[in-house]
Each structure stands twice: as C-alpha cells, then as structure tokens.
Amino acid sequence: MTETLVPALDPATGRPGLSRLSDDDLELLLLIRHFELKLLQLYGRGELNGTTHTCLGQEYVPVALRTLLGPADFVFSNHRGHGHYLARFGDAHGLLAEIMGREGAVCGGVGGSQHIHRDRYLSTGVQGESLPVAAGVALHLRRTDPGALACVYIGDGTWGEGAVYEALNLAALWRLPLLVVVENNGIAQSTPTAAQMAGTVAGRAAAFGVDHHLVVSGDVNEIRAGLEPLVARVREGRPLAAEFVTHRLGPHSKGDDTRPPEAVRAAAENDWYARYAQDHPEHFHRFDGPARALVEGVADEVAARPPSRWSPCA
Amino acid sequence: MRVAENLNAALHGLLDDDPTAYVLGEDVLDPYGGAFKITKGLSTRFPDRVITTPISEGALTGVAAGLALTGNTAVAEIMFGDFAALAFDQLCNFAAKSVSMYGSRLPLRMIVRCPTGGGRGYGPTHSQSLQKHFIGMPGLALYEMSPFHDNREVFAAMVERGEPCLFFEDKILYTRPMGQADPLFTVRRDGELAVVDPALPEPAARPDCVIVAPGGTAHRALGAMRSLLLEEEISCRLLVPSRLYPLEVGALLPYLGEVVLVAEESTAGGTWGGEVAHLVHQRAWDRLRGPVRLVHSAASVIPTAAHLEREVLITESAIHRAVREALRD
Ligand SMILES: Cc1ncc(C[n+]2csc(CCOP(=O)(O)OP(=O)(O)O)c2C)c(N)n1
Ligand SMILES: [Mg+2]
Numbered sequence: 001m002t003e004t005l006v007p008a009l010d011p012a013t014g015r016p017g018l019s020r021l022s023d024d025d026l027e028l029l030l031l032i033r034h035f036e037l038k039l040l041q042l043y044g045r046g047e048l049n050g051t052t053h054t055c056l057g058q059e060y061v062p063v064a065l066r067t068l069l070g071p072a073d074f075v076f077s078n079h080r081g082h083g084h085y086l087a088r089f090g091d092a093h094g095l096l097a098e099i100m101g102r103e104g105a106v107c108g109g110v111g112g113s114q115h116i117h118r119d120r121y122l123s124t125g126v127q128g129e130s131l132p133v134a135a136g137v138a139l140h141l142r143r144t145d146p147g148a149l150a151c152v153y154i155g156d157g158t159w160g161e162g163a164v165y166e167a168l169n170l171a172a173l174w175r176l177p178l179l180v181v182v183e184n185n186g187i188a189q190s191t192p193t194a195a196q197m198a199g200t201v202a203g204r205a206a207a208f209g210v211d212h213h214l215v216v217s218g219d220v221n222e223i224r225a226g227l228e229p230l231v232a233r234v235r236e237g238r239p240l241a242a243e244f245v246t247h248r249l250g251p252h253s254k255g256d257d258t259r260p261p262e263a264v265r266a267a268a269e270n271d272w273y274a275r276y277a278q279d280h281p282e283h284f285h286r287f288d289g290p291a292r293a294l295v296e297g298v299a300d301e302v303a304a305r306p307p308s309r310w311s312p313c314a
Numbered sequence: 315m316r317v318a319e320n321l322n323a324a325l326h327g328l329l330d331d332d333p334t335a336y337v338l339g340e341d342v343l344d345p346y347g348g349a350f351k352i353t354k355g356l357s358t359r360f361p362d363r364v365i366t367t368p369i370s371e372g373a374l375t376g377v378a379a380g381l382a383l384t385g386n387t388a389v390a391e392i393m394f395g396d397f398a399a400l401a402f403d404q405l406c407n408f409a410a411k412s413v414s415m416y417g418s419r420l421p422l423r424m425i426v427r428c429p430t431g432g433g434r435g436y437g438p439t440h441s442q443s444l445q446k447h448f449i450g451m452p453g454l455a456l457y458e459m460s461p462f463h464d465n466r467e468v469f470a471a472m473v474e475r476g477e478p479c480l481f482f483e484d485k486i487l488y489t490r491p492m493g494q495a496d497p498l499f500t501v502r503r504d505g506e507l508a509v510v511d512p513a514l515p516e517p518a519a520r521p522d523c524v525i526v527a528p529g530g531t532a533h534r535a536l537g538a539m540r541s542l543l544l545e546e547e548i549s550c551r552l553l554v555p556s557r558l559y560p561l562e563v564g565a566l567l568p569y570l571g572e573v574v575l576v577a578e579e580s581t582a583g584g585t586w587g588g589e590v591a592h593l594v595h596q597r598a599w600d601r602l603r604g605p606v607r608l609v610h611s612a613a614s615v616i617p618t619a620a621h622l623e624r625e626v627l628i629t630e631s632a633i634h635r636a637v638r639e640a641l642r643d
Contacts, residue, residue, distance in 0.1 A: 074384075108417030117416035122383070126407045132373040133408060136380020136388075143362075144384075163403075166373030173368070310417060312452075 017279040018272065019221045025063055026276075026283060028090065029220075030291035032059040032083045033273055035092055036250070038295050039082075039099065043254045047303070048100060052113040055083040057249030058183055060272050062087035064223040065151070065181065068231045072148035074137045076130040077123035079114040080183070084153055088121055092298045102305040109308035128154065128161025131180070135167045138176035147235050149177035157188020159197055159204065168208045168239070175237035180210075182241055185248040190258050205241040215244045218272045247271070317461055318488035321352050324465035325389065329360045332387050332473070338365040338374055339391030339427075349393045350429055350488055375401035375426060379409045379478070382424040387473055394440045395428030395482060402447075409478040410453035421476030425469065431484040431530050431579050432611075432627050437618035443530070443579045443611075445482055445586050449559045456559040459483040460529025461492050462501055462508035463556045471506065471556070482558075484530025484579070494533070498540055499552075507565045510536065510552040512543055520571045521551040523637050526590055527577040528558055535577050537630035542637055550637060558586055563593040570594065572603040573640050577633050581626075582613035604643055609636040 021029070036054035043052065055061075062083045069075065069088075077084040085095055085106075094106040098116060101109035106118050114125035124130055130152055138150040158164060159182075171178040182201055186193050205212040213230050215223050227242060234240045247267035251257035257264065268274070277284040315323075329335050337356055339348065343366045347354030357364040367374040371392055378388035392398050398405070405426065412420055432441030448456055457472055457479055459465065472479040494501060500513040510532075511521065527535045532554050542548040553569055555561060574594060576587035591606035612626045 105417070110417045111415050115415050117420065124408065126403060129376070129403055129408050132376020132404065133380040133383065135373065136377035137384050139377065140381055140384040140386060163372050163376065166370035167376070169368055169370070170373055170377065312414070
C-alpha cells in the first residue's frame with residue numbers, strides 16, 4: 001500500500017484526502033475519540049455526576065500540537081479539555097477517575113472535568129481567565145526557562161471576554177512566549193460565532209500586533225508542518241494566535257444541542273474519524289477496535305474503584 | 315517613621331531577601347514610584363523584578379497569579395483598592411480556588427495591595443473599603459495595615475501562608491507615624507494581635523469597653539478612647555488584629571470584657587464587624603452584657619466634598635458616642 005504525506009484529492013468530496021498518520025498519532029486520536037464517546041454513554045446511563053464538554057470532532061487539534069510542545073512548556077486548558085489532557089499525558093485512567101470521582105483521580109475528584117492541574121498543565125472553567133495567568137507564567141518561563149512557552153487553549157466564544165485582550169496586550173508588549181490556540185468551532189454553547197463576534201480573530205490579533213495563523217486543515221501532518229516554524233518563533237518571544245477552524249460534532253455539554261440538523265451534518269462531514277477511515281481503511285481499522293476496547297477496559301476498571309478521598313484543605 | 319516609609323522599606327526588604335519576589339502594578343516605576351509613592355526606589359534597585367503594567371487590574375492580578383503558580387512571590391499593587399473589583403474573578407475564581415481545587419494544596423505566594431478608604435476627598439469610586447466583599451472566600455486571606463504592625467513582619471506572615479492575600483492599606487495611614495505617641499496609652503503585642511490599654515499606674519482589671527478595630531480605624535478609636543478617658547473616666551481597650559480573615563477569634567478572647575464594639579470604615583451592611591460579632595457571640599456570649607456593637611460608615615456612597623464626606627465616614631466622635639451608648643444600656 002502506498003501512503004503519501006502529500007494528501008491526494010478525494011474524488012467524492014473534491015477535497016484533499018488526509019495524509020497517513022504515525023501510529024502514535026492515530027492511537028492518540030482514537031483514544032480521545034473513544035474516551036469522549038464513552039463519557040457521553042456513561043452520562044446517558046446516569047453514571048456520572050455534573051456535566052462535561054466533549055471535544056468530539058476537535059481531537060486532532062491537541063494531537064497536532066503534541067509534538068510541537070515539550071515537557072517544559074506550560075499548557076492551559078479550558079472546559080473542553082479532555083483531548084488536551086490526553087494528548088499531554090495519555091492518562092485515560094487518571095482522567096476518567098477524576099471525572100467519576102474515583103480513587104486515582106488526578107485531582108482527587110475535586111476539580112472534575114474542567115479543573116485539572118498536573119505538572120505544567122492546568123485547566124479551569126471560567127472563560128478567558130487563564131490568559132492573564134498564562135501571561136504571568138510566560139513571563140516566568142522567559143526569564144528562567146528560555147525557549148519554553150505557555151500555551152492556552154480557548155474557543156471562539158471566549159473572545160467575548162476582556163481578559164483575553166488585556167493578556168494579548170501584555171503578551172505583545174512584553175514579548176512573551178505565549179501561544180494562544182483558538183479552537184474556532186463556529187459556536188459557543190448555543191450561539192453561532194456570527195451572532196457573538198464582530199470582526200475576526202485575525203483582526204483582533206492584528207490589533208495587538210500579535211501574529212495570527214489560520215488552520216483550516218484537519219490533517220495532523222500538514223498542520224504541524226505549517227505551525228512548526230511559527231511555534232519556534234513563539235519560543236523567541238513572538239506571541240501567536242493559532243486559529244483552528246474546527247467542528248464540534250456533539251452537543252455543547254450533554255443533550256443540549258439545538259443546532260439545526262444541517263449544521264450537525266456539516267460538522268459530521270468534516271469529521272476526521274470518518275475521513276481517515278475512508279482514506280486509510282487498513283491503518284484505521286488496525287487501531288480503532290483496540291482503542292475502543294482499551295477505553296472499555298479503562299471505564300470498567302475505573303468504575304469499580306472506590307470513591308476518591310479528600311478532606312477540605314483550605 | 316511614617317507608615318508609608320515602613321511599607322516601602324518592607325517592599326525593599328522583601329525584594330532584597332527573596333530573589334523570586336516581584337512587584338507589579340500601574341505606575342510603580344521610578345521616578346514616579348506609584349500613585350501613593352509606596353514603590354519608590356524599588357525599580358531602581360530591582361529593575362528586572364519591578365514591573366509596570368497597563369491599566370489592566372484583571373490581567374495584572376492574573377499575571378501575579380501566574381508568577382505565584384510558577385513558584386515566585388508576587389506582590390501586585392491595585393492603584394486604588396476600589397479597582398480590586400476588576401480583579402474579582404482572578405482573585406475569587408482563580409487564585410483563591412487554585413489553592414485547593416486541584417485536590418492537593420497548591421501553595422501560592424501572592425499579595426495584592428489595596429490602598430483603601432476615604433477621608434482624602436477622592437470621591438465615591440476612589441474611597442471605598444472593600445474588605446467585606448472578600449470575606450469568606452476559602453483560600454483568600456485578608457490583612458490590614460496598621461501602625462502597630464511592622465509591615466515587613468506582616469509581609470512575611472502573608473508569604474508564609476502560601477495562599478493569596480489581600481492587603482488593605484488605609485490611605486490615611488500613609489502619612490501617620492508608626493506606633494502611637496500618646497502617653498495616655500501603651501501598646502503591646504500578643505502574636506499578631508496589638509493590644510492598646512490606658513497607661514494607668516493601676517490599670518483596671520477589666521476595661522469598661524473593648525474596641526476591636528482594623529489598622530485603618532485604630533487611630534480614630536484611640537482618639538475616642540482618649541476623650542472617653544479624660545472626659546468621662548471610661549477606660550477602653552483597643553484590639554487591632556493584623557489578619558482580618560480568617561480571624562483568629564481565640565486570640566481576642568482573653569482580652570474581651572462585658573462590652574465589645576467593632577469599629578471599621580466600611581459602609582453599613584454585610585460588614586467585617588458582623589463576622590467578628592458572630593464569632594465572638596459563639597465563643598463568649600455568656601460573658602457579654604449585650605450583643606457586640608457595630609460602628610461603621612453610613613449606608614451611603616462616599617461624597618467628595620469634605621463636609622459631606624465627614625457625614626458618611628466613621629469618625630472618632632461616632633466611636634465615642636457608640637461606646638457611651640453601649641455602657642448606658
Ligand atoms: C466567564 C464564563 N462565562 C460563561 C461560561 C459558561 N460557558 C461554558 S463554555 C461556554 C461556551 C464557550 O464557547 P467557546 O469559547 O466557543 O468554546 P467551545 O465551548 O465552543 O469549545 C460558556 C458560555 C463560563 N464557563 N465562563
Ligand atoms: Mg466555540
């Protein structure tokens with residue numbers, strides 16, 4: 001079988017096919033996919049407390065960034081962060097235990113789906129809040145760990161928060177190694193981007209003299225090749241907003257999808273999962289079943305654990 | 315030494331002793347040295363660790379939290395404490411939460427300085443005492459500057475706590491001397507608590523009234539104590555805790571009498587005094603002659619014109635009156 005890095009045109013859609021992934025990337029993509037599907041299933045069965053936001057359809061964003069980030073880099077994630085966490089640590093057990101409040105939870109079950117801290121990784125559930133904190137971390141890194149960067153994931157809707165602009169201003173002004181990854185999935189909860197954003201992310205970045213890079217591809221290899229030189233510049237103190245045009249396959253959280261069916265269908269048509277299965281069936285099927293089985297096993301094992309323990313410490 | 319000088323020296327000392335310490339805020343660089351000149355000389359001596367910021371209270375507080383998160387000691391100055399409102403999210407939802415919401419304790423050495431209070435004619439949005447809005451947040455401690463507490467010591471205590479601290483500095487104190495010079499009274503320290511008693515040859519075993527006041531109100535309480543003593547032979551004791559929240563009420567208990575009053579500059583409603591009263595009632599109700607009395611500013615905006623401002627803010631004579639009323643009942 002011949003596989004090329006240069007994507008071939010898909011005769012059905014007229015768009016380029018996806019290039020062949022490394023086994024590691026494919027495994028990780030599938031792990032995140034099946035992890036998220038499992039969560040929705042567990043919620044459906046009433047086995048999880050509270051809420052969660054899955055990154056179905058957006059898994060390739062943190063997977064593409066995985067090899068561009070190193071252990072010295074600080075990652076700030078948001079409410080839709082399972083993919084970010086798994087791409088960094090691959091630790092499905094710890095994450096599921098955190099979400100289910102079981103022993104072995106990354107944060108004792110206190111933080112849950114959207115408040116996780118581990119080494120140089122931190123997520124929090126208030127939109128925009130992490131940008132100024134990341135600016136502070138970037139300031140520290142520039143001084144003590146030259147070459148390291150702070151990476152913050154935010155959505156399109158989060159550009160409604162003033163904290164984003166205060167931080168962009170600081171990042172440009174102080175030449176901070178700050179990488180803002182924008183997952184523009186065209187919607188914020190129920191509100192389409194067009195109904196909440198005047199202008200564009202690019203225009204807003206430009207206003208601060210912050211570089212902007214638009215990623216429309218869903219091809220991990222292609223995304224990486226495009227981003228690599230730009231991320232290297234971030235490390236030298238040139239902040240960047242990398243905007244991914246992406247698609248939220250599932251509901252905002254659980255069972256709260258009010259989008260018209262065409263919009264959901266359009267998202268599904270862009271799904272890397274189906275596209276990759278079509279473009280690389282052998283590769284896909286070699287890993288898909290095992291990833292599903294692995295997540296099944298993780299879920300069974302974690303669900304059987306005793307509840308996590310914690311005593312209020314503040 | 316004036317309080318402002320003591321505070322400035324404390325910041326110098328902190329930057330001197332702790333190579334990870336940063337000071338950041340608006341207009342903090344020399345030669346300006348901050349709106350109240352508290353950061354004077356710092357940027358000249360420590361150009362890398364004294365950082366001037368844009369007018370972005372939310373972001374500068376977030377940056378301080380980011381520095382603390384990566385193991386530094388961060389001191390942020392909010393030019394007027396009123397603007398801490400713009401940093402509320404960073405304080406409440408990020409800094410205070412992060413100490414414990416990730417399952418195990420995440421120490422953050424972070425101090426947010428808030429020049430506070432009225433009496434200088436700055437008007438309704440530059441004169442408030444916002445302490446009460448930050449009370450009761452797990453992971454956030456509140457301290458108040460006082461003439462009886464060396465600021466270097468207080469800073470050390472805040473850093474030692476390993477959680478975000480708000481430091482309220484009553485602006486009126488900046489130009490006042492440290493300690494107190496009135497020979498009528500003596501000050502002693504019991505841990506973090508300052509205890510001020512009449513300097514009588516044979517002090518009464520129990521003062522007639524005990525006034526609890528944060529640092530910024532202490533001199534007004536002392537003024538009232540002086541006139542009460544001289545004009546009416548009423549002896550009062552003043553207790554000034556350095557940490558307002560969480561309040562170590564156990565430290566106050568040995569010094570309380572039958573009549574207790576809390577004096578503070580906050581406007582009425584949901585005050586710190588209400589919290590103090592509740593704690594004292596829980597621990598000492600049967601020793602009290604009546605409920606703890608609260609004296610504070612009126613339920614009003616704080617006007618600019620001096621004669622109007624005086625009508626709203628807590629004064630020495632309001633404390634004097636309140637003590638007399640408490641003793642009459
Ligand atoms: C300050 C704040 N306001 C509102 C919310 C509730 N909320 C959670 S996610 C979300 C939508 C975020 O949209 P976007 O930034 O586009 O990210 P996406 O969910 O699409 O990944 C909202 C409104 C919040 N978490 N924080
Ligand atoms: Mg969105």
